[in-house]
C-alpha cells in the first residue's frame with residue numbers, strides 16, 4: 468500500500484506492507500487526512516536524527532475494514548473520524564488533567580501514519596479517539612474532529628464552559644490560519660464575544676466572511692495566540708486587559724523573544740498554554756461538528772496523496788487555508 472514518509476528531508480510516497488490485525492483493534496481504510504500545522508512544523512524541523520521517528524498525518528477519516536473487539540458498537544463498514552493520542556487516565560499527569568503530558572499519550576499513535584491507505588488503531592484508540600460522524604458532513608469536514616478538539620481544550624483552559632452564557636467576556640484570537648478561525652468558531656459556540664486579528668488582509672477578509680472582526684480600540688479578557696510568530700506576543704500584551712489571560716497555542720521560531728516578566732507581574736496577567744486535546748474535548752468536538760454548531764464547510768482544499776508535497780508547499784506559501792489529502 469502507499470504511505471507518506473520523510474526521506475532525506477523530502478516527502479516521498481513509498482510502498483509499505485498493509486498493517487495486519489495482530490492485536491486488539493481495527494484496520495481502517497483511510498479515505499483522507501487533514502494536513503495539520505504540527506505536520507508542517509515537523510517537516511520544517513526535520514533533520515537526520517529525527518527523520519525516522521516523524522509520523523505525519525493524524526486528522527484521519529476512514530472506514531473500518533477489520534475489527535476484532537467490541538467497542539462502542541463499532542463494526543466493519545462504519546465510517547469514522549479519528550485522532551492519534553490517548554492518555555492512560557491513571558498517572559499523576561492524568562489525575563491532574565494534564566492529559567497531553569501523560570507518557571502514554573505521547574507514545575500512542577496510529578500506525579503507520581495518517582497519510583497511508585490503511586492504518587491500524589488499537590482498542591484504546593477505538594475507545595477514546597475514534598468517532599462516528601454525521602453522514603451529512605463531507606469527509607474534509609469530518610477531518611476537523613481532532614483540530615477542533617485542540618481548540619476546545621484551549622477555550623476550556625481559558626476558563627470557559629460549554630453550555631454557559633459567556634457573552635459578557637470577550638476574546639481576541641491572533642493569527643487567523645485554519646486553527647485561528649476554528650478557535651473563533653469554537654469561542655462562538657461557547658457564546659464568548661469573539662474577535663480575530665491577523666497581519667494578512669486576505670485572512671482578515673476570510674474572517675469577516677465568517678462573521679468575525681477586529682476592534683483596534685477594545686481590550687480583551689482573553690487573547691489566544693495561534694500565530695506562531697513572536698511579533699504576535701506584543702500584539703497580545705497590547706490588547707489584553709490588566710488582569711487578563713493570554714492563551715499560548717503555538718510554537719514560535721525565535722523562542723527567546725518572549726513575555727516580559729515585569730509586565731506580567733505588574734499587570735497581573737495569566738499566561739496559560741494548551742497543547743493537544745483531551746478525550747472530553749474530542750467528544751465535544753464530535754458533537755459540535757455533527758450538529759453543525761461549528762460549521763467547517765468549504766475551508767479545505769483537496770489534494771491526492773501523490774500530491775502531498777504540493778499540499779505542503781502550498782501551505783508553507785500561504786496559497787491555501789487548509790489542505791485535506793484524499794487517499
Ligand SMILES: [Zn+2]
Pocket residue numbers: 503504505525526613614
Ligand atoms: Zn492536528
Ligand SMILES: [Zn+2]
Pocket residue numbers: 554555556557558559560561569570571572
Ligand atoms: Zn496518564
